[in-house]
Amino acid sequence: MSLIETAAVEGGGSLHQRILSDISEKILSGAWAPGHRIPFEHELTAEYNCSRMTVNKALSQLAKAGLIERRRRSGSFVRRPQSxxxxxxxxxxxxxxxxxxxxxxxxxxxxxxxxxxxxxxxxxxxxxxxxxxxxxxxxxxxxxxxxxxxxxxxxxxxxxxxxxxxxxxxxxxxxxxxxxxxxxxxxxxxxxxxxxxxxxxxxxxxxxxxxxxxxxxxxxxxxxxxxxxxxxxxxxxxxxxxxxxx
Amino acid sequence: MSLIETAAVEGGGSLHQRILSDISEKILSGAWAPGHRIPFEHELTAEYNCSRMTVNKALSQLAKAGLIERRRRSGSFVRRPQSxxxxxxxxxxxxxxxxxxxxxxxxxxxxxxxxxxxxxxxxxxxxxxxxxxxxxxxxxxxxxxxxxxxxxxxxxxxxxxxxxxxxxxxxxxxxxxxxxxxxxxxxxxxxxxxxxxxxxxxxxxxxxxxxxxxxxxxxxxxxxxxxxxxxxxxxxxxxxxxxxxx
DNA sequence: CGTTTCAATATGTATATACATAATCGCTAT
DNA sequence: ATAGCGATTATGTATATACATATTGAAACG
CATH class of the missing domain: 3.40.1410.10 (Chorismate lyase-like)
Structure with missing residues (x-):
């Protein structure tokens, strides 16, 4: 799939790294403002044509880094910057x-x-x-x-x-x-x-x-x-x- | 299994958190000095009676946090403190x-x-x-x-x-x-x-x-x-x- | 009308499996 | 002896699957 190909060109190599990278870029650039809901895992699964575990790995790391907040049943949201x-x-x-x-x-x-x-x-x-x-x-x-x-x-x-x-x-x-x-x-x-x-x-x-x-x-x-x-x-x-x- | 029970008592809740916690404790306490080889994934798998993925998750996080260094074929080693x-x-x-x-x-x-x-x-x-x-x-x-x-x-x-x-x-x-x-x-x-x-x-x-x-x-x-x-x-x-x- | 219950949903964690990759060990052939 | 080669090994990544858990929204009930 094309997304995977471009991933190999730009990203860190692995797919979950690429997903992580894409999303941080959107957040840091301001394209996704604080409060914005990030696509659900199953949506990203479709977009990147990969398993949920792979998407989950990327999102979990983003949450751990403090860029996003994850809420069960609701989805994942861009956090306000911590000062x-x-x-x-x-x-x-x-x-x-x-x-x-x-x-x-x-x-x-x-x-x-x-x-x-x-x-x-x-x-x-x-x-x-x-x-x-x-x-x-x-x-x-x-x-x-x-x-x-x-x-x-x-x-x-x-x-x-x-x-x-x-x-x-x-x-x-x-x-x-x-x-x-x-x-x-x-x-x-x-x-x-x-x-x-x-x-x-x-x-x-x-x-x-x-x-x-x-x-x-x-x-x-x-x-x-x-x-x-x-x-x-x-x-x-x-x-x-x-x-x-x- | 008993390890899992004690994990529920002390650790953060999930098994990989518990493994991560156990190992950081050993490193921070000095029990495992810099350079010490920590058990292989398959050994921890046996010790905690869980799958390799679970162990891998813990060790990957430790590597990311900079506590350990992982080398293919050789194993994982406690890193010297970064200054x-x-x-x-x-x-x-x-x-x-x-x-x-x-x-x-x-x-x-x-x-x-x-x-x-x-x-x-x-x-x-x-x-x-x-x-x-x-x-x-x-x-x-x-x-x-x-x-x-x-x-x-x-x-x-x-x-x-x-x-x-x-x-x-x-x-x-x-x-x-x-x-x-x-x-x-x-x-x-x-x-x-x-x-x-x-x-x-x-x-x-x-x-x-x-x-x-x-x-x-x-x-x-x-x-x-x-x-x-x-x-x-x-x-x-x-x-x-x-x-x-x- | 308000409350309780229940089902749907998204995330959280874990498993077994598979193949890729890098590094090392040991064997072989020169 | 030694350089090269292949097998072995531990980690790296990904998949499909399963069940747990928290939360929401709606239906059922008092």
């Missing part, structure tokens, strides 16, 4: 994206090695004036931009980062694999998207965004400062000021 | 615990309403000298203490908290359900357990612990300050300074 709990789940973006059943893609937008400016030193809490590496990256969930990353790496602390292009691997995972860390500080807040962020995330300027800034130290040395920006309408990363969770 | 990613997953403790397949339990240790001391004002970044509510709680995963919570609530900002006993509901969920928040600040670090924490978490004094402190503001007003302390040997909340994740 507080969700906000702090953002960390390893690849894992977060893949947990939603969406294909993850990473793209490096810019890379610049330079002597640290005053601003750089303020962001990194650097005392000396060594070189830094400035990076700008995008993380995708399926077709949609998921997070914008703006990062400074202290090249005095992480010399080998100066030789890395970060074209195929995101700086987060790269650093985790190499640099011991002893402390991290986070700041989480909401902003209105400026033009640059709006372009990057494919949203309207002024739209609410969630910003997570993280500074990491390793044995008293500042290692990196990173600022992740997420569009507020992405499910797990909501900049709702009034938490809706019960 | 970075895991550290930031801690937030809604109930959800975290239940994701591991363990029964969650909450216990309030102490509750004290008082005029804010100088220390309270520093912690909350309070300017005025209004009343605060000080709470001390414990969160359990199965039989084991999972997290120790020490919290201050600004009763000027959240008047109704003064009437709540917090015997049956943890302050976190309670606040999320009532108080709009606009900003949160986190600090994550490792400490050695003092006597008090060691007693609470049932670990040795001096053992490494992960501490997460969070301050929350709502429209410029400090709402609450909370300090979670986790034993480092709990899997998802590891105070490893040298991230082992690849």
């Amino acid at each position: 507080q709990a969700a906000v702090l789940e953002i960390h390893d973006i690849r894992i977060e994206v893949e947990a939603l059943g969406l294909p993850y893609r990473y793209e490096r937008l810019a890379r610049l090695k330079r002597r640290s400016s005053a601003e750089d030193r303020a962001l990194l809490e650097l005392t000396g004036a060594g070189p830094v590496l400035a990076l700008e990256c995008l993380h995708f969930a399926g077709q949609r931009p998921f997070a914008h990353e703006q990062r400074l790496i202290n090249l005095t602390a992480v010399v080998e980062a100066g030789e890395e292009e970060f074209l195929d691997i995101a700086p987060g995972p790269w650093l985790i694999g190499r640099v011991p860390w002893s402390e991290a500080e986070h700041r989480i807040r909401a902003i209105a998207a400026d033009q640059h962020i709006a372009d990057a995330l494919d949203i309207e300027p002024g739209a609410p965004c969630l910003v997570v800034e993280r500074r990491t130290w390793s044995a008293e040395h500042p290692v990196t400062q990173v600022r992740f920006t997420y569009a507020a309408d992405s499910h797990t990363l909501v900049a709702r000021f009034r938490p809706s969770q019960g | 970075q990613a895991a550290v930031l997953e801690i937030h809604d403790i109930r959800i975290e615990v239940e994701a591991l397949g363990l029964p969650y339990r909450y216990e309030r240790l102490a509750r004290l309403k008082r005029r804010s001391s100088a220390e309270d004002r520093a912690l909350l970044e309070l300017t005025g000298a209004g009343p605060v509510l000080a709470l001390e709680c414990l969160h359990f995963a199965g039989q084991r203490p999972f997290a120790h919570e020490q919290r201050l609530i600004n009763l000027t900002a959240v008047v109704e908290a003064g009437e709540e006993e917090f015997l049956d509901i943890a302050p976190g969920p309670w606040l999320i359900g009532r108080v709009p928040w606009s900003e949160a600040e986190h600090r994550i670090r490792a400490i050695a357990a003092d006597q008090h924490i060691a007693d609470a978490l049932d670990i040795e004094p001096g053992a490494p612990c992960l501490v997460v402190e969070r301050r929350t503001w709502s429209a410029e007003h400090p709402v609450t300050q909370v300090r979670f302390t986790y034993a480092a040997d709990s899997h998802t909340l590891v105070a490893r300074f040298r991230p082992s994740q690849g």
